[in-house]
Amino acid sequence: MTTERTYSISRSSKTSLVAAVVGLLVLVGLAAAPLWAGRADMRLLSEVFLYLSLACLWNLLAGYAGLVSVGQQAFVGFGGYMLFALAIFAGMSPLAAIPLAGLLGALVAVPVALLIFRLRGAYFAIGTWVIAEVFRLSFAQISALGGGSGTSLPVALVKSIASSRSMREATTYWMALGMAVLVLVVIYALLRSRNGLALTAIRDSELASQSFGIDIWRHKFAVYLITAGLTAMTGALIFLQKLRISPDAAFSVNDWTAFVIFIVVIGGIGTLEGPILGVIVFFLLRETLADLGSTYLLILGAVAIVVMLKAPKGLWGMLKEHTGLELFPLSRRVVKDKT
Amino acid sequence: MADAVLSTRSLEACYGDFQALFGVSIDVYPEEVIAIIGANGAGKTTLMRSITGLLTNQPQMVTWKGRSIGALRADQIARLGIAMVPEGRQLFQSLSVEENLIIGGQVGRSGAWSLEKVYDLFPVLKERRNVPATSLSGGQQQMVSIGRALMSNPDILLFDEISLGLAPIIIKSIYEALPTIIGEGMSAIIVEQDIAKAVSVSSRVYCLQEGRVSLEGRPQDLTRDAISAAYFGV
Amino acid sequence: MDWVNAIVQGVLLGGLYALFAAGLSLIFGVMRLVNIAHGDFIVLAAFLGLTITTTLGLSPLVALALVVPVMAAIGYVLQRGILNRTLGDDILPPLMVTFGLSVIIQNGLLEIYSADPQKMSAGALETASLSLPGGLNVGVLPILMFAVAVAVIAGLQWIFYHSSLGRAFRAVSDKQDIAQLMGLNKAHIFGLAMALSLAVVGIAGVFLGIRTSFDPSIGPGRLIFGFEAVIIGGLGNLWGTLIGGIILGVSQNIGAQINPGWQLLAGHIAFLFVLAVRPRGLFPRID
Numbered sequence: 096m097t098t099e100r101t102y103s104i105s106r107s108s109k110t111s112l113v114a115a116v117v118g119l120l121v122l123v124g125l126a127a128a129p130l131w132a133g134r135a136d137m138r139l140l141s142e143v144f145l146y147l148s149l150a151c152l153w154n155l156l157a158g159y160a161g162l163v164s165v166g167q168q169a170f171v172g173f174g175g176y177m178l179f180a181l182a183i184f185a186g187m188s189p190l191a192a193i194p195l196a197g198l199l200g201a202l203v204a205v206p207v208a209l210l211i212f213r214l215r216g217a218y219f220a221i222g223t224w225v226i227a228e229v230f231r232l233s234f235a236q237i238s239a240l241g242g243g244s245g246t247s248l249p250v251a252l253v254k255s256i257a258s259s260r261s262m263r264e265a266t267t268y269w270m271a272l273g274m275a276v277l278v279l280v281v282i283y284a285l286l287r288s289r290n291g292l293a294l295t296a297i298r299d300s301e302l303a304s305q306s307f308g309i310d311i312w313r314h315k316f317a318v319y320l321i322t323a324g325l326t327a328m329t330g331a332l333i334f335l336q337k338l339r340i341s342p343d344a345a346f347s348v349n350d351w352t353a354f355v356i357f358i359v360v361i362g363g364i365g366t367l368e369g370p371i372l373g374v375i376v377f378f379l380l381r382e383t384l385a386d387l388g389s390t391y392l393l394i395l396g397a398v399a400i401v402v403m404l405k406a407p408k409g410l411w412g413m414l415k416e417h418t419g420l421e422l423f424p425l426s427r428r429v430v431k432d433k434t
Numbered sequence: 435m436a437d438a439v440l441s442t443r444s445l446e447a448c449y450g451d452f453q454a455l456f457g458v459s460i461d462v463y464p465e466e467v468i469a470i471i472g473a474n475g476a477g478k479t480t481l482m483r484s485i486t487g488l489l490t491n492q493p494q495m496v497t498w499k500g501r502s503i504g505a506l507r508a509d510q511i512a513r514l515g516i517a518m519v520p521e522g523r524q525l526f527q528s529l530s531v532e533e534n535l536i537i538g539g540q541v542g543r544s545g546a547w548s549l550e551k552v553y554d555l556f557p558v559l560k561e562r563r564n565v566p567a568t569s570l571s572g573g574q575q576q577m578v579s580i581g582r583a584l585m586s587n588p589d590i591l592l593f594d595e596i597s598l599g600l601a602p603i604i605i606k607s608i609y610e611a612l613p614t615i616i617g618e619g620m621s622a623i624i625v626e627q628d629i630a631k632a633v634s635v636s637s638r639v640y641c642l643q644e645g646r647v648s649l650e651g652r653p654q655d656l657t658r659d660a661i662s663a664a665y666f667g668v
Numbered sequence: 669m670d671w672v673n674a675i676v677q678g679v680l681l682g683g684l685y686a687l688f689a690a691g692l693s694l695i696f697g698v699m700r701l702v703n704i705a706h707g708d709f710i711v712l713a714a715f716l717g718l719t720i721t722t723t724l725g726l727s728p729l730v731a732l733a734l735v736v737p738v739m740a741a742i743g744y745v746l747q748r749g750i751l752n753r754t755l756g757d758d759i760l761p762p763l764m765v766t767f768g769l770s771v772i773i774q775n776g777l778l779e780i781y782s783a784d785p786q787k788m789s790a791g792a793l794e795t796a797s798l799s800l801p802g803g804l805n806v807g808v809l810p811i812l813m814f815a816v817a818v819a820v821i822a823g824l825q826w827i828f829y830h831s832s833l834g835r836a837f838r839a840v841s842d843k844q845d846i847a848q849l850m851g852l853n854k855a856h857i858f859g860l861a862m863a864l865s866l867a868v869v870g871i872a873g874v875f876l877g878i879r880t881s882f883d884p885s886i887g888p889g890r891l892i893f894g895f896e897a898v899i900i901g902g903l904g905n906l907w908g909t910l911i912g913g914i915i916l917g918v919s920q921n922i923g924a925q926i927n928p929g930w931q932l933l934a935g936h937i938a939f940l941f942v943l944a945v946r947p948r949g950l951f952p953r954i955d
Contacts (some may be wrong), residue, residue, distance in 0.1 A: 102778040163763055165704070210940060212900070213947035221895045222943075225936055243929075247944040313771065322713030348888065353771060360764055389775040396771035403764045404753055488845050509849035515847070524846045528838040537839050540832065541851035586851070 097290035114422035125272055129265040137264060141271035141336060143378055148278040149351065150358040150370035152322045155282050159294045160318040161301070163216070166223025167208075169230045170200050172345030174330030175333045176234055179340050182252045183240070189248075193270070193331045200327020201320045208319045211311070214253065231346035245341025253338060267336055274332055278325055283367065283423060284392045285321070290314060298365065320402050349392075357429055363409025367423040372411050418423050437500065438463050439621055440516070440590055441486070445495045445504075447480050454480040456645045462590065467622045469632035472642035473665060478625045479521055481642070484593045485623075486518050487511040513541050518587035521595040521625075523579040531578055532563040538582030545587025546617065552581040555643040557612065573604035580608075580615060590621040597628060610634060630662060643667050669933055670925060673804060680810040682914030683817030684879065687872035688894035689825055689901075689909045691865035697801075697828075697904050698837045699755060701762050704772035709866055712773055713739050713873025714882050728788045728878050736870040740907035743866030747859040755858070769889065777884035785881040787875070811877050814905040820912050827864070828906070837861060838864060880882030896939040902949030911950065 128137055149167070157163045177196035181187040186193070211222040235243040258265045283292050293314055296304035305311055330351075334340045344350070354377065364375020380398075384391040406413050414420060438461035447455040455477045457563040462468055472478050483489045485496055485539030487508035494558040496504040498514055506514075517538075525534050529641035535552055556577040562570060566576050576596065583591055597605040612635055616622045626632035633639060641664040649656065688710060695701050703709075713735055720731040746769075754761035795807040828834040838848040838858045848854055876882060876890070892918060901912030916935050923934020942950065 157760070163760060165767070180858055210943055213943055216700075217763050218895070218899065219953065220763060221702065221892065222703070222899075224888070225892055225939060227711050227898065229936045229940070232929075232936070236933075337953075349771075349892065353767070356764065356767065388779045392775040393772055393779070396768040396775070398770075400750070400768040403761050403768070404750070407758075407761060438824045486849055488848070507852045508845070509853045512849050512851040520846060520849070524843055527848070528843040529835060530844050533748050533835055536832075537835055537847075537852075538834070582850075635729065 108418055109424060110317050112368050118422075121418075122272075122276070124371070126248030128272075129261075129268060134264065137268045138336075139378075139382075141268050142376060144271040144275040145333050145336075145378070146326075146355065147370060147374045149276050149326065149355045150362070150374055151275075151282055151335045152326050152329070152354075153355045153368070154359045154367075155285075155318060155366060156322045157290075158359065158369075159286070160315050161298055162315055162319060163220045164223040165220045165348065165352050165356070166227035167322075167326055167355065168346045168348055168350070169223070169227035170204070170326035171330035171333065171351040171395060172227070172342070173203060173230055174200050174327030174359040175340050175345045177241060177327065178320065178331035178334060179240060179246060179248060181273070182248060183246070186252075189252065189331075190270075190333050193328055193335070195323045196331040197328035200330075201324030204320050204323030206223065208316055212316070212319075217307050227348065231342045234345065235342040245339060245344070247339045248335070262408070267332070270332055271336070274329055279328070279367075281321070281325065285318075286367070293317065300396070301355050335407055347356075354395075357395055361402050361409055363411030363413075363415075366411050366415070366419075368415075369409050372414075373409065376410065436464050437583040439499055440483065440623075441497045443479070443495055443497070444577065445484055445491060447477075447483070447484050447489050447639075449480075454645050455484065456667075457512065458642070458645070458647055459642050460647065460650075462621050462623060465619060465621060466638065467616060467624065469636035470623060470625045470633045470642060471629050471632050471639060471640045471661075471665060472648075473627070475644075478642055479594055480645075482491050482518060482520075482592050482623075482625060485592065486516060502512040511546045512586065513543070515587070515589035516541060516585045516592070517583040517590070518592040519576075519583045519596060520592060521598060523572075523575045525535065525575055525578055525582075526643070527566065527568040529567055530564050531559055531567050531570065534567045534578050535559075535581050535585050539583035539587075541586040543587040547584045547587050548584070552584060555584075555611065556581060572600050573608075576600060576604070576608060588620070590623070591616060592623045592625070595627065597626065597631065605631070629665065641665055670801070671922075673878030674921040674925045675786060676804060676806060677810070678816045678918030679914050679916070680806070681921065682897075682910070682915070683810075683814035684872065685870050685893050685897045685916050686821060686910040686913030687817050687868060687875065688704075688890050689897035689907075689913055690821060691868040691872070692869070692891075692894045693864045693898045693904070693909050694824065698841050698897070699733035699858050701751065701755065702766070703782065703865070704737055704763060704766040704891065705773055705887070706766075706865075706869065706894060707889065708770045708773040708777075708891045709739070709742075709869045709874060709885030710764050710873045711776065711882055711884060714788070714868075715777055715781055715786070716870075720780075721750055721788055723914055728790050728874055732871060735874055736867050739870035739873075740760050740863040740867040743862040743864075743869075744859040747862035748855055748864075751862065751866040752855050752858055774884050774887060779810060783883055783885070785883045786877070787881040788877040788880045794878070809878065813879070816871065816875070817913075818910065820871060821906050824864075824868070825906050828931070833860065847931040850954045893935070895934065899949055900939055900942045902952035905949075905951045906955035908949060908951035 127141070130139060132140065138291045144160060144195040149171070153167055153175055174196045176190045177199050178189060183194060207226050211219060211226060214222040234240065240246050253263070257266050276401065286294065293304065297311055297314060301311060356375045358373035359370050361376055362371065363369030380395070384394065402409060440462040442458055446453065446460040447453055458481060470478050470481065471634065481488065484491055486508055487492055487510065491504035493502040493505040498516065503511055503514065518535065529537065535549055535615065553619050554572055558574060559581060562574070564581065567575065570578065596608060609631060624632055624636060639656065640647055643664060644667070649660060680740035692703065692706050695703060716738060717728055717731045717735050720726060720734050750765060751762060754765050790809060793809055796806045798808060798811065799805055828837060834851050836857050839850065840852060840854055844854055845907040846919050897912035897916050898909055899912070900915050901908030901910070917940060920931050924931035
């Protein structure tokens with residue numbers, strides 16, 4: 096006599112359900128921050144959200160699509176400049192200009208990708224950097240946007256967001272939070288889709304996935320455009336908060352790429368949870384060590400090297416190895432059905 | 435009988451989670467030629483890679499003239515006088531024929547073999563000494579690969595799948611040259627899928643099957659049936 | 669005449685860019701490693717030269733005799749101590765580790781030397797110039813630097829194709845496993861390649877420091893120039909790299925001649941143009 100057992104494939108687990116509930120509660124709490132947090136805390140949290148968004152996007156690019164870019168500042172700066180240009184030249188409200196800046200970012204990424212996809216691996220990385228330099232030098236030539244010294248967002252436009260200062264601050268805060276949530280949702284949906292499976296296959300073995308008929312170039316191209324668009328939107332938000340833009344600030348490799356890479360490497364590349372953990376660690380380090388100035392950066396560089404050598408999967412990777420924890424149910428597992 | 439020059443003892447080898455060898459023990463005695471036969475995937479190449487240090491082992495799993503060498507690096511093992519003619523020739527494509535030979539001699543061991551001696555053995559290589567090594571025909575590439583191993587004046591020569599992918603007439607001439615190649619004082623391991631060829635030049639045979647030694651003995655003591663049972667596992 | 673002058677100066681500048689590029693090209697050829705901190709090492713060498721010239725009162729050209737071996741030693745130790753552990757199928761670890769090194773060098777130099785621009789003086793040599801027919805005036809120092817660049821490229825070319833070290837480099841680059849069967853210690857060979865790369869960086873750094881003012885932040889810019897020269901010339905071809913450097917230098921000077929703000933932009937555009945029409949560079953050798 097044999098008992099028949101049936102199995103099915105599932106992605107969710109108990110922890111991922113708990114994580115979803117806790118995540119939702121945290122989100123509600125964060126959305127209510129204008130009620131409980133001070134002005135400085137809200138500014139810091141906004142910055143955390145925007146860095147989280149950049150880190151998740153870079154992780155998608157490097158950790159999943161294998162496109163290691165050190166030139167994402169090109170799109171951060173481009174998005175910021177588009178916001179300013181649309182606001183100053185077309186009188187567009189910042190709220191409308193942000194998604195448009197994202198769209199333009201994805202659009203400009205098309206010729207960029209066609210060019211730099213000709214480079215492989217590490218040379219691709221430096222190629223993206225050249226593109227960012229071209230953007231920086233080009234925007235420095237536009238005198239209507241202040242040339243090399245930059246420009247400010249006109250006061251009238253800033254006031255059009257909301258009449259009172261506290262309401263304006265709450266609005267930009269919610270936009271930053273919304274941006275991070277949007278990025279997480281988009282990436283999660285992308286990775287759970289058929290395309291996500293293809294991406295994971297490409298990440299694991301480009302050669303093998305090619306032999307399964309996956310069009311690697313098309314997948315990478317699509318990820319590059321999506322990332323560029325969302326990075327540009329994030330960039331627009333960053334400079335909406337700063338209210339001032341200049342080529343050096345907009346296209347800074349340290350601010351928009353180096354820190355982002357550290358966040359992802361320390362947190363754990365190629366996982367959705369890694370950048371979240373990384374951004375928390377990064378800001379804890381920054382808030383405690385930032386007074387050290389260049390020594391702080393020295394430490395950050397050393398930490399990144401040590402993590403890469405000793406724990407290449409980052410803090411989340413270490414945690415996952417020891418506990419099997421997975422907050423975002425992405426991997427499929429075989430479960431025995433109850434009869 | 436004298437002590438073995440090269441031995442493996444309970445050799446295990448893994449590629450990640452996949453175990454390819456399970457407790458393989460073989461011996462090679464001075465001036466002896468042994469053959470290792472077995473089907474595809476039996477672990478023959480893995481055994482060669484373990485002996486030459488391309489796969490690292492526990493120190494005592496491989497001994498050379500009484501010394502544990504299992505944990506040494508490949509370049510250290512090469513300097514002890516263990517040379518390999520790898521499967522598929524594996525010539526350096528950026529190097530000319532002559533450079534491929536010279537680099538084989540860079541191990542720094544003295545002995546009978548020199549560029550001149552290799553050219554005497556394979557005169558066609560001298561004519562083509564300055565062309566890129568990978569532009570040669572398969573048979574000529576095998577000559578370079580053999581010459582490259584000889585240039586290190588080894589005490590033991592490992593031939594991994596020496597007839598794979600070569601025309602029968604080339605295989606025949608290589609086997610005819612083997613006695614000259616494996617000169618006095620030298621031992622050899624010949625890895626072959628062609629049982630008859632392997633048996634014809636060796637004094638003892640090991641058969642590998644799924645990572646284990648399934649049969650060993652002198653060719654004249656082994657029946658055809660015993661060999662095919664050990665080979666195919668039927 | 670201004671135009672001819674701009675082109676001649678651009679050619680000479682290209683020699684310096686070829687020096688930036690040669691070390692980058694060398695280690696990529698041997699071990700497929702791209703050193704993101706390459707430019708920062710150039711700046712480190714410039715500061716090393718500065719310290720030696722100011723404390724020992726030596727001429728920068730004499731200081732080379734110290735800077736080059738020190739940089740080579742740093743390269744060897746760095747490769748064997750850290751970088752060898754990052755090499756493998758995954759391109760991310762070497763990229764991230766050299767990126768971290770770049771940040772460390774920049775901020776380390778900032779701590780020691782501050783952000784103030786510095787310059788090395790080569791004395792009378794700096795102002796000496798040759799009058800060429802047609803009213804052209806060309807500095808002796810740029811000519812000297814260009815000649816050294818050509819000599820360095822020729823020297824590297826000789827090492828690569830005619831010495832036993834070069835044979836080992838090529839063998840390891842072709843097939844790492846089999847090269848080890850030839851008694852070559854891969855870790856050591858890679859160490860020597862990085863030592864040679866940083867030795868060239870030593871020369872490049874000192875020349876940079878004599879030619880222009882420098883500060884700790886300019887490394888990445890030099891990396892990009894070197895990288896562009898390598899790609900324009902074609903991967904794996906050292907003479908191509910020299911031509912790539914010259915094309916870059918001439919483009920920059922022509923751009924600057926049109927509008928001072930276009931100097932760097934013109935160089936980048938020349939690079940992107942070559943990438944668009946000849947993605948493998950003008951004279952490729954490595955696949």
